[in-house]
Amino acid sequence: MPADLRTYLKLVRAGFAKQAHYRLAMLAGLGTNLVFGFIRAAILFAAVTSAGGSLGGYTVGTISSYVWLSQGLLGAIELSGRAEVGDRVRTGDVAVDFIRPVDLQTWHLAEDMGRAAYTLIPRGLPSVLVGALTVGLVLPRTPLPYLLGLVSVVAGVAISFYCRYAVNVLGFWLLDTRGVRTLYTVTSTFLAGLFVPVSLFPSWLHTVAYWTPFPSILQIPVNVLSGRDAGVDAAAALLMQGGWLIAVCLVGRALTNAGRRQLVLNGG
Amino acid sequence: MGVETSAWSPYRAVLASRLRAQRAYPVGFVLDVLGSLLVGLVELAEVWVIFSNVRVLGGLDFSAILLVFGLSNLTFSLADLFVGHLDTLPTYIRAGTLDAFYLRPLPVLGQLVTSELELRRISRIAVGAAALAAGLAATHASLDLRNVVLLVLAVVFGTAIFAALFVCAASVQFFLINGAELTNSFTYGGSYAASQPASVFPGPLKLLFGYLVPVVFTAYLPTLALLGLPGPAGLPAWLAWLLPVAALWVWGVALVLWRWGTRHYQGGGG
Numbered sequence: 295m296p297a298d299l300r301t302y303l304k305l306v307r308a309g310f311a312k313q314a315h316y317r318l319a320m321l322a323g324l325g326t327n328l329v330f331g332f333i334r335a336a337i338l339f340a341a342v343t344s345a346g347g348s349l350g351g352y353t354v355g356t357i358s359s360y361v362w363l364s365q366g367l368l369g370a371i372e373l374s375g376r377a378e379v380g381d382r383v384r385t386g387d388v389a390v391d392f393i394r395p396v397d398l399q400t401w402h403l404a405e406d407m408g409r410a411a412y413t414l415i416p417r418g419l420p421s422v423l424v425g426a427l428t429v430g431l432v433l434p435r436t437p438l439p440y441l442l443g444l445v446s447v448v449a450g451v452a453i454s455f456y457c458r459y460a461v462n463v464l465g466f467w468l469l470d471t472r473g474v475r476t477l478y479t480v481t482s483t484f485l486a487g488l489f490v491p492v493s494l495f496p497s498w499l500h501t502v503a504y505w506t507p508f509p510s511i512l513q514i515p516v517n518v519l520s521g522r523d524a525g526v527d528a529a530a531a532l533l534m535q536g537g538w539l540i541a542v543c544l545v546g547r548a549l550t551n552a553g554r555r556q557l558v559l560n561g562g
Numbered sequence: 563m564g565v566e567t568s569a570w571s572p573y574r575a576v577l578a579s580r581l582r583a584q585r586a587y588p589v590g591f592v593l594d595v596l597g598s599l600l601v602g603l604v605e606l607a608e609v610w611v612i613f614s615n616v617r618v619l620g621g622l623d624f625s626a627i628l629l630v631f632g633l634s635n636l637t638f639s640l641a642d643l644f645v646g647h648l649d650t651l652p653t654y655i656r657a658g659t660l661d662a663f664y665l666r667p668l669p670v671l672g673q674l675v676t677s678e679l680e681l682r683r684i685s686r687i688a689v690g691a692a693a694l695a696a697g698l699a700a701t702h703a704s705l706d707l708r709n710v711v712l713l714v715l716a717v718v719f720g721t722a723i724f725a726a727l728f729v730c731a732a733s734v735q736f737f738l739i740n741g742a743e744l745t746n747s748f749t750y751g752g753s754y755a756a757s758q759p760a761s762v763f764p765g766p767l768k769l770l771f772g773y774l775v776p777v778v779f780t781a782y783l784p785t786l787a788l789l790g791l792p793g794p795a796g797l798p799a800w801l802a803w804l805l806p807v808a809a810l811w812v813w814g815v816a817l818v819l820w821r822w823g824t825r826h827y828q829g830g831g832g
Contacts, residue, residue, distance in 0.1 A: 318738060326747035332767055333755050337612065337619070340762035344616040473593040477600060484604045490611045499611070 301396060302404040309408025320416040323369055327421045331365040334489065335429055350494045351522070355432035359520045360491055362425025364512055367447060369413035371454045371511050373483045375475030378402060380462030383553070384471075392554060399546055403455050410451045434521035442528050443519030449535040450515040453507050456542035457482070463546065466553030486512035507538040572668060573676040580678050594682035602635060602689030605757070620759030625700030626789060627759065632694025634756035634781035637720030639686035645725045647678035648732040649745070655735060660827070670824055671729070703788050712787055712802060719805040720780035726812035727752050727775065729820055736823030752777040761794035768796050776808040 313320075338357045342349045352360065379402050382388040391398050425431055434440070461478045465471045483489070485508035492503045492513045503509050514531045517523040523531045584591055609631055613624040622630065651674065654660040663670045703709060731745030738745075756777035760768060772778045778797060786792070786799035793799040 322738070322745075322747075326751065329747045329751045330754065333751070333758065333763075336762045336764060336767060337758055340620050340759075341612050341616050344618055349615055470590060473590065473597050476594075476597040480597075480601050480604045484608065489608045494615050495611055496614050 305404035306408040309405035310412045313409045313412040324417050324420055327365045335361045358429050359431040362422050363516045363519055366418040366421035369417035370410035370451050375461050375478040377458040377462040380465055383465035406455045439521040446515040446518040450511045453538050454511045456546050460546040460549055463549045463553055466556055482508050507542055510535045510538045576676050577679055584681055595685045598682050599685035602686040620761040622759045628693050628697030629785040630781045631757050632690050632697050633716055636690030636694055637780045638724045638753040639683055639690055640721040641724030643683040645675050645728045648728050651732045652735045709788055712784055715805045716784035719809040722809040723780055723812050726816040729816035733819035733823035736826050756780045772797050779805050779808040
């Protein structure tokens with residue numbers, strides 16, 4: 295195994311282990327997930343019933359899967375604009391990070407993958423389980439959607455990370471990224487389909503949403519996992535995620551390089 | 563000018579300094595105002611997207627939902643303006659700076675509440691007020707004395723209910739470390755639940771948000787009473803007139819929790 299890969303795998307494990315320390319926070323996150331999940335489920339069930347039992351291809355059973363799978367993934371994909379690299383840019387620690395023999399972006403990606411993997415255990419699986427036990431879910435009975443879904447979830451987590459990374463390295467130019475992060479959180483949660491599935495958007499808004507990476511973070515992984523996107527649709531969905539993955543990764547790298555030059559110019 | 567001796571003068575001095583501080587960075591202030599405006603607009607868009615698919619949700623049409631959305635957003639963002647900064651309490655606790663508040667001869671809660679007044683929240687208040695006005699116009703609700711009294715009750719005591727939830731959430735922080743997310747489910751979850759037609763909730767949620775964390779009182783019940791609708795089982799419209807009782811209940815809980823919390827606090831050490 296190349297030494298680089300070993301380093302990054304260690305970082306993934308470190309991210310996982312770090313997250314495992316916040317037990318109470320995990321429990322709190324699960325509680326929040328469940329409260330919001332029940333409210334969302336109640337609203338969307340009422341909407342499906344009010345539409346006569348079928349709404350945008352969703353039935354009560356499949357929209358229930360949508361709600362609880364998305365609540366379950368919420369901890370892993372982290373739609374808020376938070377990313378640790380932001381603190382390091384703000385404090386100037388990032389100057390030291392540039393000297394380290396690992397790539398700044400990939401290092402943080404590795405840690406975030408570990409963090410995301412851990413959140414699935416105390417937050418992801420219990421959310422889905424509670425949904426299944428209380429209101430019932432319609433889920434695929436063949437293994438393929440789960441395998442493709444796993445790939446899609448990993449891609450979604452990575453796209454979300456690259457987006458948050460890009461937002462946070464804006465700190466090279468901005469004194470305070472709070473405003474930008476708020477804008478990001480609001481836009482991403484809406485366009486990722488957290489409160490209302492993107493599939494229910496009016497067609498113009500649907501088009502707008504798919505011109506952004508946000509549906510690739512939540513709507514698409516949930517579609518693939520639940521078997522709503524199967525066969526050719528699933529392949530197209532994964533391809534779209536691949537495209538966004540490369541695009542947002544490159545944006546982050548370009549910003550880092552530009553910010554790095556600026557940091558050197560400032561000296562210190 | 564003579565020396566001010568009123569009990570309020572320390573609070574006034576702090577608040578005046580906070581307002582001056584926000585004027586010092588006009589660009590940042592404008593961005594913050596726009597950001598919080600966008601939050602309000604996107605939340606409205608979420609409701610609108612549902613109604614672009616269905617005409618009626620939980621017995622209410624879009625114009626009635628505008629009333630629910632407007633009242634809940636107006637009261638939540640007013641409460642957020644007055645006491646929302648209590649959610650910085652965990653930072654004070656972690657950094658140990660809370661100890662300073664204990665040393666001053668003023669109540670800790672009073673000091674914390676008056677330690678900030680974030681004017682950027684006015685844009686969400688504006689979104690709530692605009693939605694409320696649009697809802698009143700669209701539903702043709704008559705603005706007779708009864709309805710005006712009802713609206714005033716809803717805004718005043720609705721704000722009080724949300725403010726008490728912020729105090730409850732902050733009190734719990736004395737016992738939790740890193741538990742800000744749990745308390746978010748009280749405040750932001752409460753605000754989200756308040757902006758929905760509670761008739762769609764299953765029984766346990768009706769009990770939770772109707773009686774235990776009575777956010778249904780802030781918007782849904784007053785809307786029913788305004789429009790003369792009967793309301794679902796378990797949440798009759800006349801409950802809206804008990805808004806002061808609901809506010810009293812959450813404030814009672816909030817103050818008990820706050821007392822426990824402040825007594826539990828052992829100091830930041832060092």
